[in-house]
Amino acid sequence: MAEEAQAQSAPVEAEGWEPKLLVFCCNWCSYAGADLAGVSRLQMPTNFRVIRTMCSARVDPEFVLRAFAKGADGVLVLGCHPADCHYIGGNYRTRRRIALLRVLLEQYGFNPDRLKLEWVSASEGMKFQQTIKEFDRTIRELGPNPINEE
């Protein structure tokens, strides 16, 4: 049995698959946090692409769905901490949307952990690094986006 399971998971390793992560950062907190992580030379995986949006609430569910349809293995949405949103309540909307979107993704057959929401402030370069590291680990465990196998 164990051999069989290994044989099944082997192709993933053999292909040299690297997860593609998409990170949406809000302009006011998380993008500055990412910048801080960069200028502080904090080490983290390099397989993520950052898209800056004015607010995490600018991340339309359509963006996330398109990212998965186009083969992203994981989507991370980063915004200001509760009560810290530059636009007062944008991050609350994001939080509600992402909660529901995760349920929807599960219905579509995706593991909902492929979509994650986290709060990263402008001073939290370290948290940005940790979040990326953890998310990368989660996605490596989940394997490639199943839509790529169709």
Next chain:
Amino acid sequence: MAKIRIAQYWAAGCGGCDVALLDIDEKILGVAEIADIAFWPIAVDAKVKDVEAMPDGYITATLINGAIRNSENEHMAKLLRQKSALIVSFGSCACFGGVPGLANMTSKKEILEYVYWHTPTSDNVEKVLPTPHYKVPEGEIEIPVLYDTVYTLDQVIDVDYYMPGCPPTTNLINEFLGMVEKHVKEGAPLPPKGSVIASQKTLCDECARKRTTKKVEKIYMPYEIDIDPEKCMLEQGIICLGPSTRAGCGAKCLEGNQPCRGCMGPTAEVLDQGGSMLSALASIFAIGNQESQLSEDDILELMTQVKDPLGTFYAFTMPASIIKKKVKERKATTAPKEA
């Protein structure tokens, strides 16, 4: 003056679209005046071989309703495309997959096994499933092959116009027939290719209900409360797809005190009607000032009042959505919520 030729074909749909065309009252006489019916299986006796014998582009306009779900649907759509100058994607199933499109939540295998083996009323001891080719003493029988995926019409053939609705309303049909008639009689130009014969706005623009707070407190099923016929459905806690749905139907369901279920599909600039509705609904929850105190679990509890987001937000548009079809993770999720 030479008459134009029209045809209508019924693919994977319920037949309501065919009836909708018959349902345009006395206008049907106007149709007979300008057009000959070249092919319309539900109404006139023309066979597929008659269509095959027609020269290319012989039919002026063909209305195809229903999604594309089996080999026959696909063959007929391609044949009619070849024989017609104009193809109209008629009704929600042809435009977006419609209700049959929800079959993309599952697979051909699961559907056949459930229907032929596992329904409570099935007694199929030999485990017989439909086979496309079958030999009987009298000869060979062929039936169409069911596809694993439901497709929209424009995923299979080139489409000139779209007329959404379940079914398209009499007004929209008359509008289109009027355009074709004007084109034939007076040479008026037809709308540009790819036009959707409906409004460019959302249904809320057409809806007569009063909106005041634009907030929703709690989600209810329509049977759980007495619905106020004057007040916005969403404000009463009934999920209504109006904000993400194209107008053009005249908000008939809302006139009948029922929420919109989204049969007119997304508005022009939106790719994913469900995503659009999800976004809208999540935004209008009234939580008040204490939201920063709520935990992630509180939020999840709040949002999972929406019991079936996929089935609710994509009731008519799953094959036309961004994801299109259920996927299968290589590693099974630890605790699947949905069966």
